[in-house]
Amino acid sequence: MTAPCPLCERSNDPEGSLVILRTRRAVLSHMAGIDLPGYLLLAPERHVEDAGSLTGEEEREMAHLTSRAVQAILSLPGVRKVYLLSFGEVVPHLHLHLFPRTEAMLQDPASLTEGLPNGPAIFERWRQRLAVSVRPPEVDAAILRLREILQR
Numbered sequence: 001m002t003a004p005c006p007l008c009e010r011s012n013d014p015e016g017s018l019v020i021l022r023t024r025r026a027v028l029s030h031m032a033g034i035d036l037p038g039y040l041l042l043a044p045e046r047h048v049e050d051a052g053s054l055t056g057e058e059e060r061e062m063a064h065l066t067s068r069a070v071q072a073i074l075s076l077p078g079v080r081k082v083y084l085l086s087f088g089e090v091v092p093h094l095h096l097h098l099f100p101r102t103e104a105m106l107q108d109p110a111s112l113t114e115g116l117p118n119g120p121a122i123f124e125r126w127r128q129r130l131a132v133s134v135r136p137p138e139v140d141a142a143i144l145r146l147r148e149i150l151q152r
């Protein structure tokens with residue numbers, strides 16, 4: 001990466017405690033500041049602004065890691081779906097958010113529109129509701145579990 005990125009800096013903490021897997025061209029890490037085990041960020045090592053700027057090798061590595069990470073997140077307790085999002089509005093660096101949608105999230109009536117899960121509303125609402133300043137032990141446990149699955 002060539003320019004500093006606050007999101008990457010938070011995820012690539014010096015001890016690497018949030019990093020799940022680092023490959024040649026990409027880093028998969030747990031999102032900081034949230035009590036949602038399995039909420040991961042995937043970013044290419046090279047600082048590119050959007051997915052349209054990836055090289056062929058980066059494309060393959062990002063796609064491969066996305067697929068493996070989604071499988072691993074779906075194996076965590078209570079996770080039913082994994083939402084994939086990329087905005088690029090706050091920092092000019094491609095990050096793919098892998099957001100676990102749990103069974104419990106649907107217990108909140110605000111998560112549903114006409115009886116169906118409303119993905120964008122769920123993402124927005126639960127990111128706020130689950131924000132924390134101290135990393136919970138459940139997130140540490142999920143990091144260890146995901147490393148176990150993905151590093152083999």
Ligand SMILES: [Zn+2]
Pocket residue numbers: 005006007008009043091093094095
């Ligand atoms: Zn970044």
